[in-house]
Amino acid sequence: MIYLVFATVYIASLCRVSAFHIQQHSSHTSTxxxxxxxxxxxxxxxxxxxxxxxxxxxxxxxxxEGVQYMSEDVDGTGGFRIDMSLMTTEDIxxxxxxxxxxxxxxxxxxxxxxxxxxxxxxxxxxxxxxxGQELRQYYLMLKILAEWEGGEDSPWYPWLNSLPRYFQNAAxxxxxxxxxxxxxxxTLAMEExxxxxxxxxxxVPFFSDNIKGYSDLWIWAYQIxxxxxxxxxxxxxxxxxxxxxxYINHGTETETSMGYDEEGNCYVQTTxxxxxxxxLRMSYGDPTNPSFLLARYxxxxxxxxxxxxxxxxxxxxxxxxxxxxxxxRMLFYKDTGDVSNExxxxxxxxxxxxxxxxxxRELMKAHMDGDxxxxxxLHEQYxxxxxxxxxxxxxxxxxxxxxxxxxxxxxxxxxxxxxxxILKHNEFVRNTFFTVRARYFE
Numbered sequence: 026m027i028y029l030v031f032a033t034v035y036i037a038s039l040c041r042v043s044a045f046h047i048q049q050h051s052s053h054t055s056t057x058x059x060x061x062x063x064x065x066x067x068x069x070x071x072x073x074x075x076x077x078x079x080x081x082x083x084x085x086x087x088x089x090e091g092v093q094y095m096s097e098d099v100d101g102t103g104g105f106r107i108d109m110s111l112m113t114t115e116d117i118x119x120x121x122x123x124x125x126x127x128x129x130x131x132x133x134x135x136x137x138x139x140x141x142x143x144x145x146x147x148x149x150x151x152x153x154x155x156x157g158q159e160l161r162q163y164y165l166m167l168k169i170l171a172e173w174e175g176g177e178d179s180p181w182y183p184w185l186n187s188l189p190r191y192f193q194n195a196a197x198x199x200x201x202x203x204x205x206x207x208x209x210x211x212t213l214a215m216e217e218x219x220x221x222x223x224x225x226x227x228x229v230p231f232f233s234d235n236i237k238g239y240s241d242l243w244i245w246a247y248q249i250x251x252x253x254x255x256x257x258x259x260x261x262x263x264x265x266x267x268x269x270x271x272y273i274n275h276g277t278e279t280e281t282s283m284g285y286d287e288e289g290n291c292y293v294q295t296t297x298x299x300x301x302x303x304x305l306r307m308s309y310g311d312p313t314n315p316s317f318l319l320a321r322y323x324x325x326x327x328x329x330x331x332x333x334x335x336x337x338x339x340x341x342x343x344x345x346x347x348x349x350x351x352x353x354r355m356l357f358y359k360d361t362g363d364v365s366n367e368x369x370x371x372x373x374x375x376x377x378x379x380x381x382x383x384x385x386r387e388l389m390k391a392h393m394d395g396d397x398x399x400x401x402x403l404h405e406q407y408x409x410x411x412x413x414x415x416x417x418x419x420x421x422x423x424x425x426x427x428x429x430x431x432x433x434x435x436x437x438x439x440x441x442x443x444x445x446x447i448l449k450h451n452e453f454v455r456n457t458f459f460t461v462r463a464r465y466f467e
Contacts, residue, residue: 062178063173063176064188065190068190073183073186074109074187077183078094079183080184081126084130085125085126085127086126086127086268086269087124087125089117089122089124090115091114091117091301092113092305093113093114095109095110095112096109097110107189108189108274109187110272110274111124111269111274111305112302112304114302116300117298118298119299120294120296121294121295123293123294124291124293126267126268126270127290128288128289128291130181131265131289131291132165132169132268133165133257133266134161134162134265135263136168137164137167141167141168147229148160151163151223156223159220159224161263162247163226166246166250169185169246170236170242171232173242174235174236181268188249188253192248192252193324193443194251194323195215195216195217195319196217196220196244196247196251197443198214198218201436201441201444202214202441202443203215204432205429205430205451206429207335207422207425207426208335209333210320213316216320217320224243225240225244249266252321252323253266253271255283257285259284267283273305274305274306274307275308275309275326276307277326277328277329279306279307279308280295280299280303280304280307281293281295281306282294282307309322313330313332313353314329314352314353315327315329315332316332317352325453330358331365334356334365335454336355336368336418338371347389347393348370348371348389348392349366349371354367355367357461361460362465363464364461369404372411372415373404373407375414376407376410380410384403387403388403412465416465419458419466420462422458423455423462426451426454430451
């Protein structure tokens with residue numbers, strides 16, 4: 026029934042959303058921008074959710090009864106650092122449509138390329154920086170910048186004015202923040218920062234000098250694209266930002282799924298029964314990799330069931346990969362303290378590599394043949410060595426985390442406002458390591 030309502034309203038709204046076609050092709054031709062007509066991107070600028078919601082309805086967006094916005098303090102200060110998301114105030118059964126967004130409202134990398142044309146000079150430079158895999162994000166950034174420059178004349182102005190200005194992810198951290206991150210998290214953070222630098226390629230002939238010289242604006246556009254865009258997963262290779270649907274937060278346990286019809290309209294429906302008062306969530310990525318979620322999106326998923334064990338090897342060969350050396354498989358479980366089989370296999374491989382090459386070959390043959398009985402015999406025989414290696418790793422890493430916490434003491438959080446979240450992440454990992462230690466060694 027709701028699908029029928031969505032479709033009916035969509036047809037009636039075509040005349041409204043046609044404004045996107047009329048204005049979007051002229052949005053990137055301006056040579057000057059009035060500072061009074063554009064979205065304020067300062068971190069303390071207010072977010073206008075109400076106007077955005079009214080705009081979305083006028084453009085044909087439909088939310089199911091009971092779906093509304095909720096706000097939450099990002100850092101508990103009650104100030105301007107507010108996270109907005111979608112929740113339901115009514116019970117919604119599984120497989121119920123909860124949101125419809127017309128294709129014309131959706132920002133996409135494919136549409137941006139069609140609108141702007143290929144920017145060959147910019148692409149060549151980005152590829153030379155080994156960031157060619159980020160070209161879709163780059164074109165979406167250009168779309169955000171072009172619509173920002175259009176100011177109130179942009180069809181997306183109300184949506185842009187509702188977006189966050191303050192972020193807590195790696196791209197927004199201070200150099201000192203990086204010094205308080207454990208090794209893997211620091212690597213992820215520096216990769217995010219390098220990516221940001223690589224995509225600030227301003228070889229865009231249709232942008233004014235105001236845009237090209239406004240570095241904070243490029244950073245903001247980067248943040249919007251990387252925290253709100255998702256693959257279409259419809260075979261098009263498109264990367265899309267769907268207004269309103271971009272207010273669905275991440276969850277280890279999810280309530281919604283997103284899809285597209287043949288016309289490119291976006292539908293969101295529930296994947297299970299959702300009680301009143303519940304958030305509507307989707308997955309932003311592997312729930313067992315909270316460090317990546319923090320680096321990319323700027324939040325700590327404390328519902329994550331596990332975290333990477335932080336065993337960083339200088340060289341990972343094919344045998345280690347066959348054994349399961351990967352960030353999403355080498356896991357410490359937060360609540361139980363269990364260690365995944367892959368961790369034990371890799372530890373055994375390391376022990377045998379330095380003590381008994383013949384037994385290492387035996388391990389690999391048993392693993393590849395699915396001979397779990399032989400593997401178990403090897404694990405039992407070498408358990409004193411592998412468990413000692415595990416304990417040494419746990420204690421060493423906990424000491425590193427303690428040193429990082431000590432380093433942060435006395436620092437002004439006003440100067441480094443992301444520091445409390447970083448320390449919270451470090452404590453999450455520390456507690457998980459202590460749980461593993463208690464499970465096996467106490």
